[in-house]
Structure formats: C-alpha cells, structure tokens
Amino acid sequence: MSKKANTFRTPIGTRDLMPSDSARWEAVTNVFTGVASRAGFSLVDTPIFEDIGVFSRIGEGTDVVGKEMYEFRDRSDRPMALRPEGTAAVCRAFAQHRPAVPWKVYYRGPYFRYEAPQAGRFRQFHQFGIESIGSDDPDIDVEVIALAWEVLRSVGLQRVLLIVNSMGDQNTRILYQEALRSYLLDNSNEIDEQDRDKVASHPLRVLDSKRSATQAVTNDAPKIGEYLSSEAEQHFDRVKDGLGSLGIPFAIEPKLVRGLDYYTHTTFEFQSSALETAQNTVCGGGRYNGLIEELGGPPTPGIGFGMGIERLLLACDAEESFPAPGSDTQVWLVDVADGRSARDLTHQLRNLGIVADRAFDGRSMRSQMRSADRSGAEIALIIGEQELADQTVAIRMLRDEEAAQTIVPRDEILREVERLLGLDS
RNA sequence: GUGAUCGUAGCUCAGUUGGUUAGAGCGCCUGUCUGUGGCACAGGAGGUCGGGGGUUCAAUUCCCCUCGGUCACCCCA
Numbered sequence: 001m002s003k004k005a006n007t008f009r010t011p012i013g014t015r016d017l018m019p020s021d022s023a024r025w026e027a028v029t030n031v032f033t034g035v036a037s038r039a040g041f042s043l044v045d046t047p048i049f050e051d052i053g054v055f056s057r058i059g060e061g062t063d064v065v066g067k068e069m070y071e072f073r074d075r076s077d078r079p080m081a082l083r084p085e086g087t088a089a090v091c092r093a094f095a096q097h098r099p100a101v102p103w104k105v106y107y108r109g110p111y112f113r114y115e116a117p118q119a120g121r122f123r124q125f126h127q128f129g130i131e132s133i134g135s136d137d138p139d140i141d142v143e144v145i146a147l148a149w150e151v152l153r154s155v156g157l158q159r160v161l162l163i164v165n166s167m168g169d170q171n172t173r174i175l176y177q178e179a180l181r182s183y184l185l186d187n188s189n190e191i192d193e194q195d196r197d198k199v200a201s202h203p204l205r206v207l208d209s210k211r212s213a214t215q216a217v218t219n220d221a222p223k224i225g226e227y228l229s230s231e232a233e234q235h236f237d238r239v240k241d242g243l244g245s246l247g248i249p250f251a252i253e254p255k256l257v258r259g260l261d262y263y264t265h266t267t268f269e270f271q272s273s274a275l276e277t278a279q280n281t282v283c284g285g286g287r288y289n290g291l292i293e294e295l296g297g298p299p300t301p302g303i304g305f306g307m308g309i310e311r312l313l314l315a316c317d318a319e320e321s322f323p324a325p326g327s328d329t330q331v332w333l334v335d336v337a338d339g340r341s342a343r344d345l346t347h348q349l350r351n352l353g354i355v356a357d358r359a360f361d362g363r364s365m366r367s368q369m370r371s372a373d374r375s376g377a378e379i380a381l382i383i384g385e386q387e388l389a390d391q392t393v394a395i396r397m398l399r400d401e402e403a404a405q406t407i408v409p410r411d412e413i414l415r416e417v418e419r420l421l422g423l424d425s
Numbered sequence: 426g427u428g429a430u431c432g433u434a435g436c437u438c439a440g441u442u443g444g445u446u447a448g449a450g451c452g453c454c455u456g457u458c459u460g461u462g463g464c465a466c467a468g469g470a471g472g473u474c475g476g477g478g479g480u481u482c483a484a485u486u487c488c489c490c491u492c493g494g495u496c497a498c499c500c501c502a
Contacts, residue, residue, distance in 0.1 A: 009493080063500045067426085085502085111502080116426080118496055127502060194499085210498090259501055281502065308502025336460065365460055373462035384460055398462070405461080 013115070013123025024324040028313065029108060031154045032128040036106035039147055041130050044105040046089040048112075052081040054092045057294045059261025061202055068113040082112035085260070086129040086306050087288065088295070094133050095297025101134020108309070120279035120311045128312075129285075131304035136289060138235045141266040141303055142242030148270060148283050148305050149248050155312065156321030159274040160282065162248065165256040165267050166236040168228045170290055173264065176227040177203055183221050190217045207255040223254040232265060239266050262288040266303065274318035275311070282315055283307040327376025330421055332398075333358035334368040334380050337388040345381065345393075348414060354421065373398060379420060381413065395420070 010016055017025055033043070058065050070082035083089050086107055094103060108128045115121060130147060132140050145162070152160050167173055181203040184191065188199055192211040199206055207218050228236065243250050250268075258267050267286035275282075285305025292300040316322040331349055333356065335342035342358040349356035359371045365384070372380040382394040382405075391410040397403040397420070408416045418424045 012493080068500080113501075115500075116498095117494090118498095121501075125502060129502095205500090208500090278497065279501070284502065306502060311502055334461075364455085366456085366462075367454085369462040371462085380462080382461070386460080394461090396461070401463095 011123070013117035013121075015122070021324070024313070024322070025309070027325050028155060028309065028316075028322065029128075032108065032151050032307070033106065035147055035150045035154060036128075036130055039104070039143065041104045041106040041132075041147075044090060044093060044107050045109070046083070046086075046093050046107070048110065049080045049082050050089055050092065052079040054088050054295065055081050055084055057262070057291065058085065058088050062259055062261060064113065064259060068115050070112045070114055084113050085111055086127055087131060087260075087262070087304055088291070090129075090131045090304070091133070091288070091292045091297070091302065092295050094300070094302075095292055095295045098297070101300065102140075103133040104130070105133075106130040118279070119277035120275070120308070120314055122310060126309040127306045128309060129304055129306040131302055133292070133302035134300055136235070136265075136287070136301035138238035138266075139242055141235075141239045141287060142246065144285065144303050144305060145239075145243065145266075145268055146246055146248060148268075148285070148307060151307065152270060152282070152312075155316055157272065157274075157282075157312075157315055157319055158321075159272060159319060160315070161271045161273055162243075162250040163253040163256055163269050163271070164239070164243070164250050165253050166224065166228060166232060166239075166265055167257065167263050167267055167286070168224060168232040169264055172224070172227045172229055172232055176222070176224045179222050179227065180204065180207075184217065187217045204257040205259075207257050208259075218255060224257075225254055235265055258284060258286060262291040262294070264289045268305070270307075272311070272315035272318065275315055276318075277314070279311060280315075281308075282311045329355050329357050329375040329377040331356040331379045331381060331417060332368075332372035332375050332377040334365065334372055334382045336365045336368065336382075336384045341383040341388065341393075345383075345413070349417065352414065352418065352423075354417065354423070379417060381417070 052069070052071055055065055055069060060066065064084050069084050072080055074080055090105060090107065106129065108126065110124050110126050112124055114123060117123060128151070130144060132144055145164070149162065168176065181199065184199045184203055184206055188196055190213060191199065191206070192209065192213040195206050195209045195211060195214045206214060207221070209215065209218070240250075240252075256267055256269060257263075258269070263286040265287040268284070269281050270283040271280045272282050273280070283305055285303070287301065287303040289301040290299075292298070292302060313322075331354055333342040333346050335358065339362060346356045346358050357375055357377070359368045363371075369380065378397065378399055380396040380398055382396060384394075387393055387407070392407050393410055393413045394405055394407055395416065396405045415424070
C-alpha cells in the first residue's frame with residue numbers, strides 16, 4: 001500500500017493500537033489485573049529481550065525457539081532474543097532474585113514470534129499471564145485455572161471449553177515418551193507422512209496433529225494417564241476434584257501435551273468454540289516443576305498460564321461481548337468569543353477532576369457544537385459575545401432534549417457543573 | 426518457510442470486448458435552516474487505481490516480477 005518510497009507501515013504481523021480500539025484494550029487489561037490482584041498476585045515486568053539462553057530452555061526442538069524466535073546480537077555481540085513467551089522470563093527473574101515463596105505474580109505485555117500472520121496470530125502479540133511459584137500443592141493448579149476462567153467469564157465469554165491433562169512428573173514423561181515412540185514407530189505406515197519425521201524426535205508433538213490419518217493412529221495410542229505415578233495420579237485427582245468443586249466445567253484430553261517442553265503434571269487450555277478460525281486457543285498453561293532449576297535456580301515448582309489478548313478480544317467479537325467503553329468526556333467548552341474562556345474554564349474543570357475538552361482554531365459555533373455532540377459530553381458550556389459581556393455562561397444539556405438552555409453567572413459555573421454531574425456532596 | 430486469495434479516495438466498495446477531466450456511500454471540512462449539535466439540503470478537500478517492468482497508438486482493465494493484506498498448512502496465545 002505504500003504510495004511513495006518514503007512512506008512506512010507497521011512491519012509484517014504487527015499493528016498499531018489506535019484510539020478507536022485502545023479503550024477496549026485498556027478495559028480488558030483492567031479486568032485481568034483486577035482478577036489477578038484480588039487473588040494476591042502482583043505485577044512483575046521483565047525485559048522484552050533477554051539472553052537467548054533463557055528461552056532455549058523452553059525446548060530446543062520446539063518451533064517456538066527453533067524457528068520462530070527473533071534472535072539478534074547486541075553491539076557487544078551478546079546473543080539475545082525478543083521474548084517469545086512469558087513463563088521462562090518470569091522463572092529467570094525468580095532464579096535471579098530468589099524471592100520468598102509462594103511467589104504469585106502476573107504480567108502483561110508484548111511477545112514476539114517470527115511466524116506468518118493469520119487469524120489470531122501475529123508476530124507481535126500480547127498476553128496476560130500469571131505464575132504461581134514455590135508450591136506443588138494441586139490446589140494452586142486449581143486456583144490458577146480458576147483465575148483464567150474468571151477472566152474469561154468477566155469479559156462475558158460463554159462459549160469456552162476447558163481441557164486438562166496431566167503430563168506426570170519428569171520420569172513418567174520420559175517413560176511415556178518412550179512407549180509412545182515405539183507405538184508410533186510400529187504404526188508409522190498409517191501415520192500421515194507430514195508427521196512421520198516427528199515420530200522419532202518428538203513423539204509427543206505427533207499427538208496434536210490435525211491430520212486425520214495421524215489422528216486415527218494416535219486415538220489408539222497409549223495414554224499418558226496409564227503411565228502416571230501414584231503421586232502424579234493423586235495430584236491430578238485433586239485438581240479434577242477442585243475444578244468440580246468450583247463448578248468449572250472441563251474435559252480431560254489425554255492428547256493435550258502443548259508445545260513447550262517444560263510442562264509437568266497439569267496442563268490445560270481454554271478454547272473458544274465461538275472462533276471459527278484455526279487458532280481458537282485463548283489461554284494455555286500448565287505446571288513446570290523443573291524449569292526454574294533449568295534456569296539455574298533452586299529446584300522449585302511452579303504453574304501458570306498465558307492468555308492471548310488479541311484472541312481474547314477476537315472471541316469477544318465472535319460472542320458480541322465486552323463492547324468498547326463509551327466516551328468519558330463530560331463537559332465541552334464552546335467559545336465563540338475570544339477563546340480565553342474556553343482556555344481558562346477547561347483548565348479549571350480539569351483541576352476539579354472533570355473530563356473537559358474544547359475545540360481550537362476559532363471555529364464556528366456550529367462546528368464547535370458538532371464537536372461537543374460527537375465527544376459524547378453531557379454538558380456544553382457556551383460563551384459568546386453576549387455571555388462574555390455579561391460574565392455568564394450558557395449551559396446546554398446535550399443528552400436531554402427537554403432541558404431548556406440556562407444562563408449562569410460566570411463565577412458560579414464550576415459549582416453548577418459539579419451539581420449537574422452529581423459531584424456535589 | 427509453503428499454498429490460496431486479494432490490493433481503486435481515511436473506511437466499505439463500484440468501475441473489462443483496454444480508449445475523453447476514475448465514481449458512490451460513509452467519514453471529514455465549509456455553508457443554509459436570522460449565535461446552538463444530533464435531521465435535511467448545498468458545496469468542498471482527498472486518489473500518479475500498492476510499486477516496478479512489459480505488451481499496445483492507448484492500461485485501473487492484459488502479462489511478468491515485487492511489496493503488502495487476508496486465510497490455510499506448520500505451530501501456537
């Protein structure tokens with residue numbers, strides 16, 4: 001679309017958050033931070049780029065680090081990467097600062113993955129997330145899942161599906177992976193050839209293939225549930241029990257393994273059934289009992305989730321929920337005299353905490369009134385030559401057709417506006 | 426990275442047997458309705474038809490390349 005050589009646009013897969021959308025974005029952010037902070041989580045904000053090693057721990061073989069990472073070297077030749085996800089960076093922060101446990105934090109911000117954009121997928125995308133570090137109490141798993149649920153409910157989503165699974169501890173994971181690998185190898189002829197090369201290297205990845213030939217094979221594959229240790233099974237039972245007790249509907253999906261290598265025990269995903277696009281996962285998370293140790297910290301369990309803001313809003317669009325909030329302008333100054341009244345009164349109103357605005361450039365009354373109307377303001381304060389001479393202000397209630405325009409002395413106008421807005425005690 | 430599809434005013438889109446000054450709706454600006462918005466009416470600004478090359482007397486319209494949007498695969502939020 002660039003029309004001249006010197007015009008620019010946002011890079012592929014990125015976009016501007018324009019004022020027409022930003023109020024809704026802020027509102028959904030407030031919903032999330034409200035839910036998280038009511039549950040005792042505090043904000044943690046980590047850098048947008050890190051030593052690339054932080055993210056390699058996610059799993060060298062995963063697409064996220066293998067082929068989607070924005071890697072670069074800084075001017076001192078240090079290998080860095082733009083963060084592709086939140087958990088690893090938060091765990092790095094934990095390992096670095098060693099805060100007291102339980103460490104319950106939330107975060108939100110941009111993440112980067114070098115992928116071809118499509119519906120619900122961007123190169124710069126945004127997530128909300130929480131991490132609860134320091135305990136392997138299964139009730140924390142329940143708490144984390146319940147908070148994600150709460151956010152989804154709070155933005156009005158009805159058509160969400162929670163699926164959960166358990167990966168067991170690291171040991172069961174290894175055992176299962178072996179069993180799965182040999183099963184898949186035995187049946188590799190039936191598997192779609194697109195998936196076949198993953199059998200040996202990443203058998204777990206084969207489980208979430210969408211290809212029907214592959215699915216036919218994996219449907220009869222050994223289930224990870226059969227390999228859980230009794231501790232892992234107890235843990236998972238407690239999680240299921242907790243979700244049931246909180247009235248959160250869920251389905252168990254033995255093939256849910258998720259794309260990052262660090263998961264142990266509980267994994268979960270919320271999908272929007274209102275989204276018809278290929279990407280309908282709105283939130284994903286799980287437990288990662290070995291990750292912090294991987295990052296040089298003490299062995300510490302943790303669990304968390306990431307929620308894609310763009311996808312969340314897409315789901316809201318699909319369900320026609322969570323509309324953009326309206327204007328917050330309360331008062332508009334219309335000054336067709338010399339402009340000084342508008343200048344001074346907006347200042348004074350704002351100092352009282354009132355949202356006040358005005359037009360510039362000495363536009364016509366008609367033009368200024370139109371701006372007042374469009375701003376959504378309740379009240380227009382009008383000052384023309386007459387009012388200037390009389391030291392008065394005309395008050396017009398823009399949202400009430402019945403109301404007659406009134407004239408108030410200039411030195412009473414602030415009090416009158418407060419009264420009209422119901423701000424007087 | 427692969428494939429499909431699209432690319433005309435700020436937005437949504439018309440516009441082919443290739444041929445005068447490229448259109449509409451919405452939005453924006455100005456004005457009329459005897460200083461006053463939401464309605465109506467009148468006028469106006471705004472496009473080298475994504476970019477480059479080619480074919481042709483002539484290309485928005487045909488061909489090639491390129492850039493970008495969208496969707497899908499892969500994978501994931």
